[in-house]
Amino acid sequence: MTWENFEMIRAGAVLGAGFSVGFAAIGAAVGEGYAAGKASQTLAYRPELSGDVLKTMLVGQAVAETAGIFGLVIAMLLLFTPNAAQPTIAAWAFLGAGLAMGLSAIGCGIGAGLPAGSACLGIGRQPSASAQLTTLMLIGAGVAQSTAIYGFLIALLLLFKKLPDVVSMPGICALVGAGLAMGFGAIGPGIGEGIAAENAVYQVARNPENGTLLTRTMLVGQAVAESTGIYSLVIALLLILGT
């Protein structure tokens, strides 16, 4: 069985595309479902708030969807950018790109869904604070997305970096390892930052006048929770740029 160079690259790219959009869909779907469940729970006892709750739920779901859309964008790029002029090692880079984006979107999708759910619950509890809750939810979910953005960055680097012509075992393993490091590394921080934002949003609903204090505590906590994702980013960048 002999393979042409271009077939090898295409095989890596389509496999990467599948990983990218497949894994990314897990996180986004779980997060959005969580938000929708909490919204239904709220409406069961406050049906008159359906307008506000639905609006918040949809905004929150849109943020959670971002991670899935990143996965889709990378999958599309993987399907259409490969060309015959690229060296064979690009196949492994494409596989790594798909893994980095897909896995990193899992955590961030779930993480962005958590504050959306608690914002819906909070509006049921304190309808007058709904604008404040939506703003805090957007900040918290936006920060929880940042590790998905790092995954997106690693995927783009793997897609567009100029690669050497020689195929070597260290080169292959560095590219796939960079994808795995960033992908898995982003799962935990994404979920963790989501938990922090979830609790902060719910506490603002209990006591809207503590908003500033809670925002500060939430941002400090999230910044620290993100640090392991940052280490993964550092390792992935070293693996890519060092070879």
Next chain:
Amino acid sequence: MEGLGEVATWEMDMAGWHLVFNATTIMMTLVIVALLLLFGWQAARKRAPVPNLFQVVGELFVVTFWGLTRDALDEKLAKKYFPLICSLFMFLVLSNWIGIIPWMEEPTKDLNTTLGLGIMGFFIAHFCGIQAKGLKAYVKQYFEPMFFMMPLNVIGEIAKVVSISFRLYGNIMGGSIIILVVTYLVYGLLLPPFLNAFFGLFVGTVQAFVFTMLTLVYISVQVR
């Protein structure tokens, strides 16, 4: 895009050592120090009842961080370490923000800067601990709760330095690489200003605050 990960360096041989300096980092650190000195001179020049712009900003920094320092340490120590905490935050926040100006680069993008600041905080915290508790009690805390936990406690202390410096370095470097890559891909259209606002201003401020708070917390843990 091809030049990603390369740095401008000065190399020199001295006393048998081959020394490599990161030229950009040193230049930008000096620029930041100069800007801060200028700011301090402007803010403290008049001390008027009706303050000028610089005095207002300076008072804002001082009041906020005096409150935080006094909460964490007792009155006497707070007076001693407040200048360190406040100036550390001002240095870091200016360092993180300066990347949004074209042709300027953040000194915190280099691991040497953040690791240096982290090691500085480590030594200050442990010096405080020895001073407050005495050498015997200070050494004894490493053998808590069991004597064989000593290696883990020591590694835990060193891990704090690694974590505090890698967090700041990774955030700032990651942000600047994201801006570079996206700018390259969209030919500088539309997206980069928003990314600059998010990674430069928002993430920069949060990370500078976290670094300062952690230095303060490490000191207060050692003192108690």
Next chain:
Amino acid sequence: MDMSGADFVRGMALLGAGIAMGLGAIGPGVGEGYAAGKACEAVGRKPEEAGLLTRTMLVGQAVSESTGIYSLVVALLLMFVVK
């Protein structure tokens, strides 16, 4: 592709570095986020203790982060020490 044994070891070390850091980052991330969430809850209940609660949160997170640091150190060792 011809491959020597040393190449294979080097490649596996790089792959191992990626997996070590990736999997090692999951636990601390979730744990530190949980700590931050509970700290937010406590600040919501007792806003006047915010300083103490933030400090406790940061100390707890620093401890739970140490396994992530071990992963980072092992990953760096695998990348730069294993030849």
